[in-house]
Every structure is written in C-alpha cells, then in structure tokens.
C-alpha cells in the first residue's frame with residue numbers, strides 16, 4: 129500500500145541510458161535534457177538553430193551530461209501529469225565495467241539505445257548482461273532510423289537472437305533511411321509524424337491506410353504477449369475482446385517491470401519528436417521507485433538482512449555511487465536515497481568506513497543549473513558537499529542507527545575486451 133508520504137514517488141523515474149559507443153547515447157541524453165528543460169522555460173528557444181547553440185554552450189561549460197545524476201521534469205504528452213526523471217549517467221566504455229555495475233545499482237530502469245543500421249553490437253550485450261544481473265527493467269530505442277541501412281527488423285531480430293529477449297515492438301517506423309517520416313504508436317494506434325519545429329506537444333493522426341495491416345499484425349502479437357502477464361487481459365483475449373489502451377499499457381508495464389516483456393521503440397534522437405515519444409514511454413513502461421524490490425541491507429555481525437522500502441519517513445539508507453571533483457565547491461558525493469530523508473547540515477553514519485560524517489550542502493543537478501536543497505528524500509538522487517570520507521559504494525545511514533551495509537558492488541569485474 130502506498131502511504132500519503134510516498135505518493136510523490138509514483139511520479140518518479142530513475143533511469144539510465146545505455147548504448148554501444150556511437151549508437152546515440154549522448155545525443156539522446158542531450159535532447160532529453162533539452163526538451164525537459166524547455167518545458168520548464170529553462171532555456172528560451174525560438175528557432176531550430178537555437179537548439180544547437182544551447183547544446184554547444186552546455187558542452188563548453190561541460191556540465192550537462194557530466195553530472196552523475198541529472199534531474200529533469202517531463203509532462204506526459206496528452207496529460208497534465210508532471211514527472212521527475214532522474215537520468216543516471218552510465219559510463220559508455222567497457223573499461224569502466226565496475227562503474228557501469230555501480231550505476232546499475234542506483235537506477236530503477238534503463239533505456240537501451242541501438243543503432244538501427246548496426247543492430248545489437250557486442251558492447252550492448254555486455255551492458256545487457258549487467259542489467260540482467262541487477263534485475264533492471266528495460267525498454268529499447270532503435271535509434272537512427274533515418275540513417276542509410278537502418279532497419280527496425282534487424283534490431284528486433286538481434287534482440288531476440290543475440291539477447292534472447294522477448295522483443296515487443298510498441299512502435300513501428302513510417303519509412304526508413306532518407307524516407308523516414310515518423311512512428312506509429314502500436315498501443316494507441318496513432319501516427320506521429322516528425323516535424324521540424326521544436327514543439328513539445330505531440331500531434332497525432334490516424335494510422336495511414338498503407339500501414340493498417342502491418343500495425344494490426346504487430347498489435348495482435350503485442351496483445352498476446354501482454355495477455356501472458358495479465359490474467360484479466362488473458363480472459364479478454366480468450367473471449368476475443370479488445371482491451372482498452374489503459375489495460376494494454378498496464379499489462380505491458382507489468383511485463384516490463386517483471387522483465388518478461390521488452391518494449392522496443394524506434395526513431396531518431398536527432399530529429400524533433402524523437403525523444404519526446406521516448407520520454408512518454410519511460411513514463412508509461414518503466415517503474416517508479418515503489419515498483420522495484422526494496423534494497424536490502426546486511427545487519428552487522430549477523431547473516432540477517434533488512435529491507436528499506438522507498439519511504440521518506442523510514443530510516444535513512446543511502447548509497448554513495450560517484451565522487452566528483454568540482455572546481456567551485458570541491459568534493460561532490462553523488463548519492464541515491466533509498467529510504468528516509470537526508471538533511472543538509474545533519475550528521476550521518478558511514479557504515480562502510482565506520483565513521484560519523486557531517487553533511488554540508490545538498491544539490492540537485494539540472495541540465496543547466498544546480499539547485500541547492502535542504503533535503504533529499506527517498507527515491508531522490510543528488511550531490512552532497514562536505515562529506516570527507518565517503519567513497520563510491522559506501523552506505524550512509526542515520527547517526528545512531530544500527531549498523532547495516534546496503535547491497536553494493538565491491539568485487540571488481542574483469543575488464544571485458546572487445
């Protein structure tokens with residue numbers, strides 16, 4: 129049961145974006161930050177050229193995508209519901225396998241980006257296995273549909289054959305390569321044509337007649353896959369009844385979180401509407417912190433473990449997952465709060481180092497700004513200034529609480545060479 133204090137968490141998504149080098153992770157991340165920033169008037173933009181200026185500027189200042197966790201806000205298209213999307217940076221290079229694993233621990237879901245002209249590449253397989261090990265639910269984005277050689281079928285086949293996953297296309301491309309025009313949302317049976325303007329509203333049209341048969345075929349398979357994870361839907365399926373959009377979304381969401389369905393989207397991150405539709409899918413199909421298993425902690429001197437459900441009113445349990453040196457404020461310790469509330473100026477106990485530490489200031493990192501906050505609540509990610517001893521993978525608990533160590537990643541994995 130969700131208490132009133134936990135209610136905000138239903139509108140939280142803590143995600144990572146994983147990809148083979150060159151598949152488009154940077155572009156996807158930058159565009160997400162751009163469009164989420166834009167809905168909140170962080171950047172005033174009037175024409176197409178300004179997008180690039182904004183990104184260039186950010187690149188020069190070097191803060192946008194270098195933050196280990198960036199907080200963005202997104203209003204689900206077609207609704208007034210606003211969501212907090214925390215994007216956790218997952219290092220893109222295989223040499224940082226241990227860092228990838230560490231970041232896997234702090235995210236609740238991931239977007240796997242593939243290059244539609246390349247299919248599933250070796251490094252994607254590596255990250256995939258890591259995500260499997262940490263039980264991270266995923267959706268896929270078959271990017272670069274506009275590139276020569278792009279094939280959605282190639283990506284779908286590779287996901288099935290190389291990754292052994294049940295690929296469930298929830299979108300279908302209209303055209304490919306230079307003829308790529310947009311996508312069809314299979315669940316809602318609506319077409320979205322890409323545009324050149326920078327609007328965040330997503331215009332829909334009916335499915336063009338030429339795609340009707342293909343969409344009907346894929347949708348039937350999707351309903352069948354969804355029925356496998358949802359009894360009500362199975363009953364309807366057997367009776368030959370058509371599920372509502374809400375029922376279908378809920379069943380696919382359940383299947384995604386249980387890792388029995390793997391929704392696959394397609395498009396182009398470089399073009400307008402590419403990442404907006406991806407963000408909508410993140411909201412629809414990836415879990416909130418309340419929908420993933422609670423993190424466990426090992427009690428000192430015993431074999432017993434204790435669970436920390438995402439609850440701002442629970443005992444403090446946080447994990448430091450990245451230390452960065454900042455030229456202005458010094459040492460930044462990025463933390464994820466699993467349970468309880470971390471207050472600026474308070475004392476915490478670093479259970480890994482067995483040291484009491486004082487929390488200085490707290491920051492939330494946005495695309496082009498930093499926000500100083502007085503507290504970070506369960507489910508939130510941010511940076512702490514002032515922790516002297518905390519290292520990556522350290523557990524922070526309340527000062528005076530019984531000592532526990534959160535499940536973490538202590539054993540380095542061998543570096544995988546491609």
Ligand code: GDP
Pocket residue numbers: 147148149150151152153154155156271272273274275395396397398399
């Ligand atoms: P990363 O290594 O995964 O971070 O990949 P980048 O985001 O840096 O993208 C690699 C290259 O692919 C860059 O030159 C991008 O401009 C290009 N790219 C990214 N997305 C798309 C896309 O949707 N279509 C096309 N044609 N190129 C893309």
